[in-house]
Amino acid sequence: MNDQELRALLMQSRRIAVVGLSDQPSRPSYGVALYMQQHGYTIVPVNPFVHMVLGERAYPDLRSIAGLIDIVDIFRRSDHVEPVVDEAIAVGAKAIWMQLGVVNEAAAQRARVAGLTVVMNRCIKIDHARLMR
DSSP, rough: HHHHHHHHHHOOOOEEEEEEEOSSSSSSSHHHHHHHHHHTTTEEEOOOOEEEEEEEEOBBSGGOSOOOOOOEEEEEEEEGGGHHHHHHHHHTTTTTEEEOOOOOHHHHHHHHTTOOEEOSSSHHHHHHHHOOO
């Protein structure tokens, strides 16, 4: 995905479901979600082990979230991505964003076939800071 496509995705998106979002400020998922929240995005935490993160109610899975999800930002190991992508497809998410170090070609291909935009092995915070100055 080129910079123009990344910029368009970030500009058109408002609601980001962050799968694996920790309530611990020292965790990368927390810092990334906080940054995105501070830049006007609605963050929807997805983590069955927490109740609230960044002042937002957490959900156990994507199916439990009401309303449209623009981007599903995945902070899970690569071998745990496929069920998340299947859920994202099922709930009608527009895009999958696999964070730095998260690569799953089979899941990415399934998402693309289903019509989702796929970003893989990139940090949404880094790309936002770089592209949306």
